[in-house]
Amino acid sequence: MTWTVYPVVAAVTSGLWGLSLMMLLTGRFKPKVMPLTHLFFWSGMLVLTVFILGLWGSLDRPPMRTLGETRLWYSFFMPLVGYLTWRHWGLGWVLSYSLLMAAVFLMINVLNPEVHDRALMPALQSPWFVPHVIVYIFAYALLAVSAIVAVRVLWDDRRDLLKPSTLLMADNLVYIGFAFLTLGLIFGALWGKEAWGHYWNWDPKEIWALLTWIVYLGYFHIRAHRPGKVRPAMWTLAFAFLVLLVCWFGVNYLPSAQGSIHTY
Amino acid sequence: MSNDQTNRIDTTRIGYVRKPVWVHPWGYAEAFVIAAAVLVIGFALEWVTPGKSLSAPSWPWNGLIGGVMLLIPIVLQVTLPKNPMILWMSRIPASMGAITAVTISVLLMGLFVQGQSSPVAWVNRLGLTEMTSSWPFLMSIAWFLFVLGMTTVRRSIPLKRKNIGFLLNHLGLWIVVAGGIFGSGDLQRVTMTLEQGQTVWYGTDRDGNMVEMPLALELKRFHMEEYPPKMGVLNHETGNLIVRNEKDLVEIEAGSTGTMSGWHYQIHKFYGESGQIGDRYEPINDYGAAPSALVEATNPDSGDTLRGWISCGSFAMKHRFLQLNEEYSLAMTVPQSKRYMSLVQLYTKSGETGLIDIEVNQPRSAEGWKLYQYSYDDRYGKWSPISVIEAVRDPWLPVVYTGFIMMLFGAGYILWKGKEMANEAGEDDQ
Numbered sequence: 001m002t003w004t005v006y007p008v009v010a011a012v013t014s015g016l017w018g019l020s021l022m023m024l025l026t027g028r029f030k031p032k033v034m035p036l037t038h039l040f041f042w043s044g045m046l047v048l049t050v051f052i053l054g055l056w057g058s059l060d061r062p063p064m065r066t067l068g069e070t071r072l073w074y075s076f077f078m079p080l081v082g083y084l085t086w087r088h089w090g091l092g093w094v095l096s097y098s099l100l101m102a103a104v105f106l107m108i109n110v111l112n113p114e115v116h117d118r119a120l121m122p123a124l125q126s127p128w129f130v131p132h133v134i135v136y137i138f139a140y141a142l143l144a145v146s147a148i149v150a151v152r153v154l155w156d157d158r159r160d161l162l163k164p165s166t167l168l169m170a171d172n173l174v175y176i177g178f179a180f181l182t183l184g185l186i187f188g189a190l191w192g193k194e195a196w197g198h199y200w201n202w203d204p205k206e207i208w209a210l211l212t213w214i215v216y217l218g219y220f221h222i223r224a225h226r227p228g229k230v231r232p233a234m235w236t237l238a239f240a241f242l243v244l245l246v247c248w249f250g251v252n253y254l255p256s257a258q259g260s261i262h263t264y
Numbered sequence: 265m266s267n268d269q270t271n272r273i274d275t276t277r278i279g280y281v282r283k284p285v286w287v288h289p290w291g292y293a294e295a296f297v298i299a300a301a302v303l304v305i306g307f308a309l310e311w312v313t314p315g316k317s318l319s320a321p322s323w324p325w326n327g328l329i330g331g332v333m334l335l336i337p338i339v340l341q342v343t344l345p346k347n348p349m350i351l352w353m354s355r356i357p358a359s360m361g362a363i364t365a366v367t368i369s370v371l372l373m374g375l376f377v378q379g380q381s382s383p384v385a386w387v388n389r390l391g392l393t394e395m396t397s398s399w400p401f402l403m404s405i406a407w408f409l410f411v412l413g414m415t416t417v418r419r420s421i422p423l424k425r426k427n428i429g430f431l432l433n434h435l436g437l438w439i440v441v442a443g444g445i446f447g448s449g450d451l452q453r454v455t456m457t458l459e460q461g462q463t464v465w466y467g468t469d470r471d472g473n474m475v476e477m478p479l480a481l482e483l484k485r486f487h488m489e490e491y492p493p494k495m496g497v498l499n500h501e502t503g504n505l506i507v508r509n510e511k512d513l514v515e516i517e518a519g520s521t522g523t524m525s526g527w528h529y530q531i532h533k534f535y536g537e538s539g540q541i542g543d544r545y546e547p548i549n550d551y552g553a554a555p556s557a558l559v560e561a562t563n564p565d566s567g568d569t570l571r572g573w574i575s576c577g578s579f580a581m582k583h584r585f586l587q588l589n590e591e592y593s594l595a596m597t598v599p600q601s602k603r604y605m606s607l608v609q610l611y612t613k614s615g616e617t618g619l620i621d622i623e624v625n626q627p628r629s630a631e632g633w634k635l636y637q638y639s640y641d642d643r644y645g646k647w648s649p650i651s652v653i654e655a656v657r658d659p660w661l662p663v664v665y666t667g668f669i670m671m672l673f674g675a676g677y678i679l680w681k682g683k684e685m686a687n688e689a690g691e692d693d694q
Binding site for chain 2 (some may be wrong): 003120
């Protein structure tokens with residue numbers, strides 16, 4: 001399976017997720033249709049999974065090298081995080097937003113078609129490649145949801161409708177996301193030692209990954225210091241996601257990053 | 265939890281009174297003023313000492329300074345545990361100040377091109393292009409390490425089981441940062457340029473100094489495998505390949521057909537290594553042989569069919585296009601490397617010898633050095649007569665890895681405990 005069939009895959013997956021979303025909304029009034037939410041959701045996931053595995057097979061390397069390929073994984077993890085959040089905290093709106101965001105990323109890939117390129121530069125041929133990327137993209141997906149929740153918290157707080165459960169969810173998403181971010185950073189360091197001779201080279205991508213990590217670290221500390229003061233922490237959380245986006249995409253456009261070993 | 269939360273929201277909202285700066289207990293205001301002072305003093309020092317880049321001292325001075333950095337928090341926490349200043353330094357506002365100072369210096373590093381001098385004079389003078397060896401960076405890291413040390417030591421006296429996650433993360437980070445910064449004073453990175461048949465026992469460090477090595481290397485063979493080259497349509501005017509979607513750049517394979525920019529093509533023959541004989545190519549495996557392909561292209565409008573060879577050439581052979589019309593040609597890209605490695609004879613001072621293969625991502629160890637496949641002469645590609653090996657010696661690596669392992673367990677702890685962590689991390693002594 002190659003990128004040729006991708007537009008169809010993206011359309012079918014988004015369509016199924018759209019149906020899932022409709023069932024989720026309808027389910028509030030007609031609980032009977034709720035099982036369909038799950039059915040459509042998982043069907044969409046299945047289609048995407050089959051495509052990713054097929055692409056993996058046809059490329060003969062893990063499809064994690066190009067930005068488009070990382071977006072694919074993001075679209076895969078984002079709904080999973082949303083789904084688990086929904087099941088765990090009973091908050092359907094999180095699933096809605098994460099499905100929308102995943103669909104947007106699927107569309108970006110339709111608009112920026114990729115060349116079928118099996119080449120994997122020797123430095124990337126490492127047992128660290130897959131865990132490093134998967135752990136990072138999973139963290140990005142969690143932290144994206146946490147940013148959505150942060151905006152929601154700020155919105156609710158302004159109208160004095162803030163529920164402690166929403167705040168608790170933001171914290172939990174960041175905790176898990178941050179743990180994965182830490183794993184990604186350390187896996188990257190261990191890999192760097194094997195591939196480039198040192199665990200830390202101050203490469204632009206590394207600098208921005210460190211910045212991302214450190215801003216989330218700030219979030220933790222602000223939250224822990226005065227748990228009652230919500231707004232500064234939530235602004236930090238929303239801002240942290242912007243830093244994350246610079247790290248993921250923005251770095252490619254920064255003049256300071258033109259010599260990066262991480263440009264793709 | 266939720267009750268507690270609601271109460272705390274109320275009390276802080278009602279009971280918040282603005283306290284003048286520099287009156288104990290200190291809080292965020294003092295933390296940010298100090299953080300700003302650290303950076304301002306750092307930049308001032310950088311300004312008055314232009315052209316001097318800082319580097320970590322080497323053994324034993326780095327070990328000594330590191331030891332002192334470790335001892336100061338312990339002594340302060342043991343002797344003055346009730347001092348309001350010491351208390352403040354062990355708490356979150358001071359930590360946030362230090363985190364902010366480091367964030368700002370790392371942010372500057374991320375925004376300014378590092379390692380090349382800027383055309384703007386003040387950018388250079390402030391050390392913004394060499395942040396890792398600048399005063400503001402090192403001072404903010406020092407302040408960060410100090411505050412982190414204060415917090416860590418405070419939480420370890422007395423040692424309690426419930427603080428295990430806290431200590432794994434904080435002490436782990438302290439060890440990684442201290443080990444990395446102080447270890448850089450003993451880190452040696454040396455490149456050795458190998459040519460077949462020559463034994464090399466010296467290398468060049470990053471400042472261009474010659475370094476004698478406790479080992480010698482002799483290149484037996486440089487070996488490279490490549491991916492098949494690709495074919496695309498070249499725009500004569502721009503000199504670029506036209507790539508709009510995945511059909512526009514295809515891996516060359518004998519027998520494959522398709523359509524590219526409206527032209528139908530068929531690849532009749534493909535040779536990975538070939539030489540030009542008259543007007544055709546034949547497979548040879550001589551030094552400098554290049555890939556070639558026999559292609560047929562049909563214009564869908566006129567039905568005209570063109571047939572000819574394309575080749576990306578090599579250092580020894582010219583490239584060749586198949587011209588389609590005035591504007592376009594079919595062209596072959598230079599193949600990308602799949603893997604490359606050096607087969608090297610190793611000699612050490614201790615008399616050990618052996619044949620080793622050094623490949624990207626698979627370094628070899630000898631005499632306390634790690635040997636990496638670093639580069640080759642890319643003008644010659646797989647025919648490169650030289651291979652560059654990087655030798656790295658980092659005696660502090662075990663220290664940093666200890667910190668990494670602690671942080672990995674710390675991350676596991678965060679995953680396991682989740683939100684309970686927030687309660688633990690809360691300032692119970694306020």
